[in-house]
Amino acid sequence: MEIIMSVVIGLLFMAAVYLMLSKSLIRIIIGTGLLSHGAHLLLLTMGGLGGNAPPVVADGVAVSDYADPLPQALILTAIVISFAVTSFFLVVAYRAYQELGTDNMELMKGTEDHE
Amino acid sequence: MLLVMLIFLPLIAALFIPLLYKKIGQIHTGWFVLPVPAALFIYYSTLLPSIAEGGSRVSELQWIPSLDIAFIAYIDGLSLLFSLLITGIGSLVVLYSIFYLDKHREQLHNFYVYLLMFMTAMLGVVQSDHLISLYLFWELTSISSFLLIGYWYTRDRSRFGALKSMMITVFGGLMMLGGFVLLAIMGGTYSIRELIGQVPEISNHDFFIWALVLILLGAFTKSAQFPFYIWLPDAMEAPTPVSAYLHSATMVKAGLYLVARFTPIFAVSSTWVWLVTGIGLFTMFWASFWALKQRDLKGILAFSTVSQLGLIMSLLGASAVAFHVEDAVGTYFVYAGFAAVFHLINHAVFKGSLFMIAGIVDHETGTRDIRKLGGLMSLMPISFTIAMIGSFSMAGLPPFGGFLSKEMFLTGMLTLTEFNLFQFDTWGILFPVIACIGSVFTFIYSFYFVFHTFAGKHKPELLPKKAHEAPIGMLLSPAFLAILVIVIFIIPNVVGDWLVKPAVAAIQPFLYSSPQEVPVDVAYWHGPNTEFFMTLGIFAVGFLMFWTLRKWQKSYDLYPESLTLNRLYDNMMILSDTGANRFSRLYMTGFMRSYLVYMFSFVIIIVLGTFVLNEAFAVDMNNLAPVGLYEIVIMLAMFGSILTILFSKSRLTAIIALGAVGYTVALFFVIFRAPDLALTQLVIETISVALFLLAFYHLPQISRKEERMRFRLGNAVIALGVGVTMTLVALAAHSGKALPSISEFYKETVYTEAGGGNIVNVILVDYRGFDTLFEIAVLGIAGIGIITLIKLRLSKKEGQHENK
Numbered sequence: 013m014e015i016i017m018s019v020v021i022g023l024l025f026m027a028a029v030y031l032m033l034s035k036s037l038i039r040i041i042i043g044t045g046l047l048s049h050g051a052h053l054l055l056l057t058m059g060g061l062g063g064n065a066p067p068v069v070a071d072g073v074a075v076s077d078y079a080d081p082l083p084q085a086l087i088l089t090a091i092v093i094s095f096a097v098t099s100f101f102l103v104v105a106y107r108a109y110q111e112l113g114t115d116n117m118e119l120m121k122g123t124e125d126h127e
Numbered sequence: 128m129l130l131v132m133l134i135f136l137p138l139i140a141a142l143f144i145p146l147l148y149k150k151i152g153q154i155h156t157g158w159f160v161l162p163v164p165a166a167l168f169i170y171y172s173t174l175l176p177s178i179a180e181g182g183s184r185v186s187e188l189q190w191i192p193s194l195d196i197a198f199i200a201y202i203d204g205l206s207l208l209f210s211l212l213i214t215g216i217g218s219l220v221v222l223y224s225i226f227y228l229d230k231h232r233e234q235l236h237n238f239y240v241y242l243l244m245f246m247t248a249m250l251g252v253v254q255s256d257h258l259i260s261l262y263l264f265w266e267l268t269s270i271s272s273f274l275l276i277g278y279w280y281t282r283d284r285s286r287f288g289a290l291k292s293m294m295i296t297v298f299g300g301l302m303m304l305g306g307f308v309l310l311a312i313m314g315g316t317y318s319i320r321e322l323i324g325q326v327p328e329i330s331n332h333d334f335f336i337w338a339l340v341l342i343l344l345g346a347f348t349k350s351a352q353f354p355f356y357i358w359l360p361d362a363m364e365a366p367t368p369v370s371a372y373l374h375s376a377t378m379v380k381a382g383l384y385l386v387a388r389f390t391p392i393f394a395v396s397s398t399w400v401w402l403v404t405g406i407g408l409f410t411m412f413w414a415s416f417w418a419l420k421q422r423d424l425k426g427i428l429a430f431s432t433v434s435q436l437g438l439i440m441s442l443l444g445a446s447a448v449a450f451h452v453e454d455a456v457g458t459y460f461v462y463a464g465f466a467a468v469f470h471l472i473n474h475a476v477f478k479g480s481l482f483m484i485a486g487i488v489d490h491e492t493g494t495r496d497i498r499k500l501g502g503l504m505s506l507m508p509i510s511f512t513i514a515m516i517g518s519f520s521m522a523g524l525p526p527f528g529g530f531l532s533k534e535m536f537l538t539g540m541l542t543l544t545e546f547n548l549f550q551f552d553t554w555g556i557l558f559p560v561i562a563c564i565g566s567v568f569t570f571i572y573s574f575y576f577v578f579h580t581f582a583g584k585h586k587p588e589l590l591p592k593k594a595h596e597a598p599i600g601m602l603l604s605p606a607f608l609a610i611l612v613i614v615i616f617i618i619p620n621v622v623g624d625w626l627v628k629p630a631v632a633a634i635q636p637f638l639y640s641s642p643q644e645v646p647v648d649v650a651y652w653h654g655p656n657t658e659f660f661m662t663l664g665i666f667a668v669g670f671l672m673f674w675t676l677r678k679w680q681k682s683y684d685l686y687p688e689s690l691t692l693n694r695l696y697d698n699m700m701i702l703s704d705t706g707a708n709r710f711s712r713l714y715m716t717g718f719m720r721s722y723l724v725y726m727f728s729f730v731i732i733i734v735l736g737t738f739v740l741n742e743a744f745a746v747d748m749n750n751l752a753p754v755g756l757y758e759i760v761i762m763l764a765m766f767g768s769i770l771t772i773l774f775s776k777s778r779l780t781a782i783i784a785l786g787a788v789g790y791t792v793a794l795f796f797v798i799f800r801a802p803d804l805a806l807t808q809l810v811i812e813t814i815s816v817a818l819f820l821l822a823f824y825h826l827p828q829i830s831r832k833e834e835r836m837r838f839r840l841g842n843a844v845i846a847l848g849v850g851v852t853m854t855l856v857a858l859a860a861h862s863g864k865a866l867p868s869i870s871e872f873y874k875e876t877v878y879t880e881a882g883g884g885n886i887v888n889v890i891l892v893d894y895r896g897f898d899t900l901f902e903i904a905v906l907g908i909a910g911i912g913i914i915t916l917i918k919l920r921l922s923k924k925e926g927q928h929e930n931k
Contacts, residue, residue, distance in 0.1 A: 013752040018857035020762060024788075026850030027769045029727055033720050033842040038826050040719075042772060042785050045815070049792050054853065056799060058860040059868070061752040066800040067886040069878045079800040081886035082870045087804055088891060089902045095811045096909035102822040103913045115827050121717035 017057045024050030037105045037115035044101060048094035052087045059083035130186035130200035133170065134250045137163050141243035148236035156235040157225035164217035164246060171210045178207045179625050181632065181641035190260065201256035201320065204629020204642060208468065209253035209377075209384055211626070212475050216376040217246055219604040223483055224368035226601040227490060238278060238366070245271035245373060252381050258307040258317045265303065265345070268378050269296040275373060276365040288361035291696065295348050295358045303345025303385075309338035310392075323391045323636065330395045339393050342385065343402055350382025352440060353410040356433040357692045363425040367486030370425060375432045375482055376475040383436065383471060386443045387634045394447035394637065397549040403447065404543070404558070407440030412561050415568035419575060419676070420683035424485040424495040427576050428478070431521065434569060435474045438536060441562075442467035443634070445539045450637050451548050456646060459542040461638070465623070465647040466535035468630045472622065473528040473615060477520040480608035481576070484514045487601055488580060493591030497575075502585025507596045509606070511581040516609040522573035522669070523566065523662070528615035531649050537562060537658040563661055570669030575676060619649035724845060731848040738855060747862030757798060765791040778823050786816040803887050 024046055031043030063079030109115050140163045148156045174184065183203040190196050202210070221242070228235060248271055251264030269292075277289030307317075313332045314322045322329065329335060346352075351359040362374050373379070386403060393399040411434050418430035446464030449455040487510050488503065489495045504511045516527060523533030540562040544555040587593065596602075615622055628642040639645055653659065672679075688694060714721070738744060768791065771784035789812035796805035873886055873894060883889035891899050 013754045013758065014861045015746065015751065015858065016754060016758075016762070018854045018861070020765065021857050022850040022854030023766070023769065025853040026846045027773055028846075029849045030773065030842050030846035032723055033727075033845065035720070038778060038823075039781070041819075042781055045785050046769070046772070046788065049788055050853065052792065052804075053795065054857055054860075056796075056801070057857050059870070060750070060861065061799050062750065063800055066802050067874070068802075069874075069884045069886065071884070078874055078886070080868065080870050081873055081890060082868060084801045084804055084887045085890035085895065087801075088807055088887060089898055091804070091807050091811055092902055093905050095815060096906045098815055099818050100909045100912055102818055103916050106822050106825050107916050109826055117719050120719075 013061050014057055017053060017061065021050050021054050021057065024053065035117045037108065037117065040117070041098065041101045041105060045094075045098055048090065048098075052090055055083045055087050055090070128186055128188060130184060130202065130254065131188040131198045133167060134198070134200060134254060135247055136167065137243040137246035137250075141240045141247075144239045144243065145236040148239075152230070155225050155230045156239055157221055157228070160239045160243065161218060161221045161225070163243065164214045164221060167250075168211065168214035168218055171207060171214060174202065174207055175625055178202065178204055178629050179642060181629070181643070185256070195317065196259050197257055198251075198260050199256040199318065200254045202254055203633045204626075204631070205384070205387055205468075205633035206253050208472070208626050208630045209380070210250060212380075212472070213246060213249050213253070213377050216372060216475060216479050217242075219479065219607060220368045220372040220376075223371070223486075223601060223604040224366070226598060227368055227486055228366065234278075238275075241271050241274045241278070242369075242372075245275065245378070249377050249381065253384055256319050258311060258319065261319075262300070262304050262307055265349075265381065266297065266300050268373075268381060269293060269300060269349075272296070272362070272373050272378055275369045276362050278366055278369070279364070282364065284361075285364040288358075288364040292358040292362045294700075295355055299345040299348025299355065302341045302348075306338040306341030306345065309334040309341065313338070319388060326392055326395065329392065336396070336398060339396055339399055340402075342389060342393075343399075346382035346385040347406060348382070349385070350379050350436045350440060351410075351433045352382070352406050352437060353413050354692050356410065356414060357696055359433055360421075360426055360429040363423070363429050367425070367482060367489065370428075371479050371482035371486070375428070375478040379432065379436055380439075380471065380475070383439050383443065383467075386440065387467070387630075390443065390447050390634050391636050394450035400444055400447050400451075400549060402444070404441045404444030407437045407442070407444055408540075408558060408561050408565070410434065410437030411441060412565035412568070413437075415565050415572060417683075418572040419568065419680060422497050424488060424497055424500075424576070424580065425482070427497070427572055428482055428485055431569070431572055431576075432478060434565065435470075435478065435521075438565070439467050439471050439474065441558075442470065442536060442539050445543055446631075446634060448543065448546055449635060452546070456638055456644070459538060459545075461645070461647055462535050462542065463539035464631045464635050464638075465627060465645065466532055466539050468627045468634070469619075469623065469649070470529075470532035470536060472626060473520065473532045473612075476608050476611050476615065477517040477527070477529060480513055480605040480612070481517040481521070483601075483605035483608070484510050484517065487597045487605070490601070491592065491597055492594045494589075497579050499586060499589035500580045501583035502581070503594055504581040506585070506594045507581070509596060509602055511577075513602070513605045513609040514577045514581060516612050517605075518573040518577040520612045522570045523665070525651070526613065526616050528612050528619070531616065531619050531651070533566070534653070534658055534662065535649075537566075537661050541657055541661075559661070563665060566665045567669045567672065570665055571673045571676065574669075574673045578673075623647065623649055724841075727845050727849050731845075731852050734852050734856065738859070743859050743863070744855065745859050745862035747858075755798075758795075761791050761794045761798070778826065778828060779820075782816060782819045782823060785819070786812060789815065801887075803885070 028043045028046035028050055031039045031046065034040065034043075059080035059082060061079075062077075064077045065079070067078045067081035067084065105115065108120070112120060114120065140160070144156060144160065147159050151159075178184075183201065185202075186200045188198040190198055221239075224238070224242075228238065245268060248264045248267035252261060252268060255261035255264060273289045273293040276292055277285050279285045310322060310329070311317050313329045313334055314325045316322060316325075348355040359374060359379065363370055365374065414430045414434035414437060418427050418434065421427045421430060442463050445460075446467055449460040449464065452458065452460050455461060485495065487507075488500065491507065492500065492503070494500065520527035520529030523529050537559070540559045543558045546552070546555055585594075624642075628645040628647075631645050631647075632639045632642040714725075765788055768784040768787040772781050772788070775781045775784065789808065793805045793808035793812065796802075796808055873890060877883055877886045877889050881889045881893045883893070
């Protein structure tokens, strides 16, 4: 399973990077969304996908074979942060389009006297 | 301690100057500054008797003990002479500036803070025994010089001159630092005194010649030697008190000090002798030749300063020759060192007075253009007298101090023809010849300066102001210096015993162990020897050429402007400016994709490179979780969604497909036994899609018309590279564990220590509570950013631009 997941992660990153390199602003933002999905799955896979029980100690009775809790904690933080970043990007894109009238990155370069 | 503290005294005083300027505006701030150099001068004078007997003073203040860096103030004859010049001329310059700078119109606090800063820097240069602190003070003189040249910062010429001097002197300073470091590597110490003790070992080291050349670069740039002298004429944009102080009497002599200080170390080298003597003498000739082209009073003085510095430099080079002569003490070879120091004193005195007179003429007539001046003799008799004394001393006429040192200079140069090492027997004859030619031009420009200003026809219609004599306060300082010129002529041997000989003993420790052993007496009359006839010849030719100056002065204009060193400097500056600009624009396109391409490419290169170097490719086929049917189905759904995003032309489809990817990720979390993640992911994904749909309303349709095939192909290659890299990382991370996971600790202690059951939650709020705190902070920042972007709009009104 881990090997297949590694390939999935690779595909997610590939799609994300491809989208981020395009000229359209909204595709770039979608790309960042995919990138965070890839990163989350990468974290999960790094810890190993084994374990038969969710990492919850019920009533003080420990089960020997938990899923790894550490990547899960990291991912939980990352999900929230990626949400914050995505929403910020969206607002930046919205304002940029409002002010500049384009979502084409190449046209947003700025001019010689505008540095 | 005390001596080090005295170095910093002006800097400490500078702290109070802005306050005094603001609070007590009706009294000229200069009056508060004046006591500082005056008190220091008096203190250093009290050291004279013991130093003149060959003593020295040392005091130390630790700075960075762990790196063995300290402020060591070491005062011997040479340091004391310079310290007296700095504080003595400094006092006179401050006094002069009180009358020169108007207290209502000028930014006096700036001026005096810079000036005091310079005083500390300069005292530090001449007293530091530690190479690193010497370098520090050296650069501080460059910086304060930069600030003082640019004092009238609204003028373009001031800023240009300030930058030029900074560029050239700091370049030299950095070279010098390199030389210092090489010296420290060779000698194992940063102390100059200890280095002098190790000359035999150092001089055979491979780095010796490099250290020599690098340190000379520092000295030549600072002392405005050929071809670095071009900054000094442009530095004349500074207020005249500054020119008199920094750019003739003290700072430009720092290079001479450096050469003098290092003569005991480098005198063994023939390269040193040739470079110092040759460059010095050529500079003397070259600058005196071009001085006559100048029309600006201060321009003439600037070139004359360069020329005189070259003269002293060549004498210092000749003083190193004595190292190679057996029993030099009994011969004429001893004269060069003495003449160097003696002329240094004379030059500081007469050139200081001349600069002040140039300032007075500028102040009282409104112009420094010598073509508009003339006939001021009757209007400004006192200024004329002072100018005449200074100029005649510069020209080497009796009965003024310059005559004596000029004679000794000729002796020093003549003696070089008797030197028979380092090919001096073939080329040595050039030295007195060039010295003679240079002296002729010196004679002419001295007369040019004084007589074209004060004699001839008065042209009041060309002057912006009605000319009149300066107020008495302004004349005090130059008059005092002029009197000193005559006093030095009257009692040359007193000056010699108290000031010159202790300094000479410090420059030539290989000849003398105490100042009393310096076997030089200054005499007015040596009999009809070669020097005497050379002097007569110089006077005669000089006078003839001055008489006919107007006829041949125009021929200077024949020299093409495009071949001057100034033009070379300008072109170099323009080239480096535009070149750097072009180079940056080459990769700084302003197009975000370019930057992302750089980043992703570097990620690929660095990560894959690390893989290759560490042979980290690993695929562990054991410990794999089983592959189930659900996983395969979810995965296929995810692939489908990704492909939809990539190839959809509709925003709506892309956004929904992104949501689908998010939900499949949530399903993965369910399968891999991460219920908290699955819940969070579902909630967040829902909100995200809602947000996207909200923004979608305002954003344009996805248009990919501008994206050509090549563009997309390049993107695909980079994307593929990143994807493969991440797959390899995931595989390797799973296959090899460098350290045991901390998860085991959490699993064991979560119930007993933290009292919770849900391990993930306990990690977030307890074990790694700070992570969560910062996560909240990030959310807060994003929230504030979003509000600011939506609520606050940049006003279109442009602020007033300063240059408009």
